[in-house]
Amino acid sequence: MNMTLTNLETVPGRRIVQHLGLVQGNTVRSKHVGRDIMAGLKNIVGGELKGYTELLSDARDEATSVWFKKLALWALMQSSIFVIRRLRFPPARLSFMFTALP
């Protein structure tokens, strides 16, 4: 199974033959309380909050993999190349938990 993830209108070397419909995936994740306390301390000196960078990118990867599981079903039936157009990634904020909704 060869799956390409892109946000282009067209894909070089490929032609879209069928529209299968919209897929979605979402997730809610949080870091442990230690990270939240460390982030509070980091607010004094500034700099990168590595824990939250990681948290948000993990959340996006996870939400994306939820799509892939849904797509795998189609892939079994079609054995073709899928082109997915990622729409947007707005993270919603619930205190110190983050959701990624691609």
Next chain:
Amino acid sequence: MGGLIAFGVLLLIGLIFGRMNEASHFSRLEREETELADIITVNLKTVPQELAPGAELVSGNVVVAVDYFKIVAASLKMIIGGRLRSYESLLERARREAIIRMKHEARAMGANAIYNVRLEFSAIGSQPRRIGGVELLAYGTAVRGQT
């Protein structure tokens, strides 16, 4: 009195370490940007036909925290209004860092251009009215040119 001393100490720590952090971050950004200058980033949605087949989504994100001095400086500036320069530099750092990380990912897969580059921004913090930091996400589709 104790509260005032604590406030002064936090302000001083914020000023010194915040400035140091920012200066070293900016010099690193400068260096990495020149290193990655050969990867073209454009916001076009369609790619030229002569490009090699194969495209892959790349992204880079970063969360940058505000320091205590910036918080105080910004809240004072909000009384009279105008440009909040302390937050402007914060956003600039986050934006440039996110783009650099995206470019690193593109380079790792041997791409030399990124199309349809988008930026997503979100404010991070425990309370709705207090910003603890900003998150910047840059994403786009990495492609290989024929050269």
